[in-house]
Amino acid sequence: MARTPVNVTVTGAAGQIGYALLFRIASGQLLGPDTPVKLRLLEIPQAVKAAEGTAMELADAAFPLLSGVDIFDDPTKAFAGANVALLVGARPRTAGMERGDLLQANGGIFKPQGAAINAGAADDIKVLVVGNPANTNALIAQTNAPDVPAERFTAMTRLDHNRALSQLSAKLGVGVADIKKLTIWGNHSATQYPDVFHAEVAGKPAADQVDEKWLADEFIPTVAKRGAAIIAARGASSAASAASAAIDHVYTWVNGTAAGDWTSMAIPSDGSYGVPAGLISSFPVVTKDGAYEIVQGLELNEFSRTRIDASVAELAEERDAIRSLGLV
Numbered sequence: 001m002a003r004t005p006v007n008v009t010v011t012g013a014a015g016q017i018g019y020a021l022l023f024r025i026a027s028g029q030l031l032g033p034d035t036p037v038k039l040r041l042l043e044i045p046q047a048v049k050a051a052e053g054t055a056m057e058l059a060d061a062a063f064p065l066l067s068g069v070d071i072f073d074d075p076t077k078a079f080a081g082a083n084v085a086l087l088v089g090a091r092p093r094t095a096g097m098e099r100g101d102l103l104q105a106n107g108g109i110f111k112p113q114g115a116a117i118n119a120g121a122a123d124d125i126k127v128l129v130v131g132n133p134a135n136t137n138a139l140i141a142q143t144n145a146p147d148v149p150a151e152r153f154t155a156m157t158r159l160d161h162n163r164a165l166s167q168l169s170a171k172l173g174v175g176v177a178d179i180k181k182l183t184i185w186g187n188h189s190a191t192q193y194p195d196v197f198h199a200e201v202a203g204k205p206a207a208d209q210v211d212e213k214w215l216a217d218e219f220i221p222t223v224a225k226r227g228a229a230i231i232a233a234r235g236a237s238s239a240a241s242a243a244s245a246a247i248d249h250v251y252t253w254v255n256g257t258a259a260g261d262w263t264s265m266a267i268p269s270d271g272s273y274g275v276p277a278g279l280i281s282s283f284p285v286v287t288k289d290g291a292y293e294i295v296q297g298l299e300l301n302e303f304s305r306t307r308i309d310a311s312v313a314e315l316a317e318e319r320d321a322i323r324s325l326g327l328v
């Protein structure tokens with residue numbers, strides 16, 4: 001029997017990540033090869049025409065799993081019945097903009113979107129926030145959706161996770177699939193902490209194969225500043241790799257992590273590892289049957305503790321800023 005299509009709402013659908021993301025969702029890579037999808041695209045009114053052009057191309061690709069595309073400029077309509085929501089559209093920082101201005105502008109996007117999810121999304125809604133500042137935008141949306149379980153709101157650090165896998169694999173001359181149990185902690189920002197101290201390479205501790213100087217001076221800054229390096233090289237922020245990470249994030253959330261491995265997701269803290277409850281911070285997680293759990297019991301050395309604390313302190317500052325702006 002044909003399955004009922006899953007409603008996937010994508011905001012910022014006419015943007016560059018949207019363009020890379022929509023075709024992969026429609027081809028079945030977000031939810032799997034047996035799950036039909038219905039796309040619900042949200043854009044600002046000025047970009048609706050461009051979204052219509054993308055919808056024409058989606059039709060032309062004749063994806064067997066794509067059962068429809070609807071385009072909206074109203075969040076209440078776009079999130080009605082959504083099972084999965086990918087919040088990509090955000091207000092980028094422009095010249096002369098202070099952090100408070102950026103948070104205020106994004107509050108104007110993520111507050112009504114949280115309220116719209118609260119009002120009309122499906123009971124099983126899963127939300128991934130990609131638009132920056134992703135962790136704090138997710139916190140704004142989550143706080144404005146009080147009837148939705150908080151754990152359904154997540155933010156993307158999977159791109160950082162994938163970048164860390166790639167850098168470590170290049171350093172050690174192994175395949176990315178040989179590396180397990182790597183973790184991104186904290187914020188999707190330059191303060192994030194990519195942690196290899198529990199990682200394994202072909203079953204052996206990764207930390208035994210690299211020295212602390214390389215970690216501190218090369219690996220961590222390369223991963224943490226990769227977004228800026230892409231912008232400097234491409235003249236635009238990462239798009240295809242960000243879309244790919246968004247696909248990975250949701251696919252893993254829905255379909256589970258492999259035995260003997262975990263992934264990184266920014267999720268509402270339950271107080272684990274000293275991260276204040278409620279902050280949307282990146283943790284090592286395992287997923288099963290559409291739910292995730294923080295990996296518990298990892299020992300954190302001084303090197304890791306200091307860096308996690310710094311990134312979490314930045315998240316707490318961002319939370320305090322959105323509180324003082326009345327966004328949460």
Ligand SMILES: NC(=O)c1ccc[n+]([C@@H]2O[C@H](COP(=O)([O-])OP(=O)(O)OC[C@H]3O[C@@H](n4cnc5c(N)ncnc54)[C@H](O)[C@@H]3O)[C@@H](O)[C@H]2O)c1
Nearest residue numbers: 012014015016017042043047089090130131132156159242
């Ligand atoms: N978390 C991550 O790892 C990660 C990685 C890369 C990029 N990003 C972020 O993702 C976001 C999108 O990047 P992009 O390259 O696609 O940007 P883009 O500027 O190409 O596209 C953004 C789109 O969002 C739309 N938009 C703006 N406000 C909206 C609203 N209220 N509702 C619906 N749509 C709205 C715009 O019209 C535009 O089409 C940026 O904030 C970027 O910094 C995050």
Ligand SMILES: O=C(O)C[C@H](O)C(=O)O
Nearest residue numbers: 132226227228230237238
């Ligand atoms: O858009 C950015 O500022 C960078 C982006 O978050 C990235 O990590 O590539």
